[in-house]
Amino acid sequence: MGPRARPALLLLMFLRTAVPQGRQLQPLPSDTLVIGVISGIAVCVIILFIGALFRILRKRQASREAMGDYVLAECD
Known part of the structure; x- marks a missing residue:
């Protein structure tokens, strides 16, 4: 088995176990x-x-805060 055949074989094995017989994803x-x-x-x-x-x-x-400034200014 060559280096390129191993990933393809693993993919086929995965697809066979992931997809039940006769059913598609x-x-x-x-x-x-x-x-x-x-x-x-x-x-x-x-x-x-x-x-x-x-x-x-x-x-x-x-x-x-602005209203407080006005009140303080009037008190002075």
């Missing part, structure tokens, strides 16, 4: 693909929502 069901796409979109929406929430909270904090 089946692709993923479409339901699994749909669930994967929906969950990916949900993760993106959640990340965008959290980013918008942090932005809003940061603006509120900045406006509170």
Whole structure:
């Protein structure tokens, strides 16, 4: 057996054990693909929502600090 025959023989042995007799490998069901796409979109929406929430909270904090500066200026 030559050096090129060994990988081919191993591949044939693998395919024989991986694929049951008379059956072909089946692709993923479409339901699994749909669930994967929906969950990916949900993760993106959640990340965008959290980013918008942090932005809003940061603006509120900045406006509170500015309001405190005005109150201190009037007290002087």
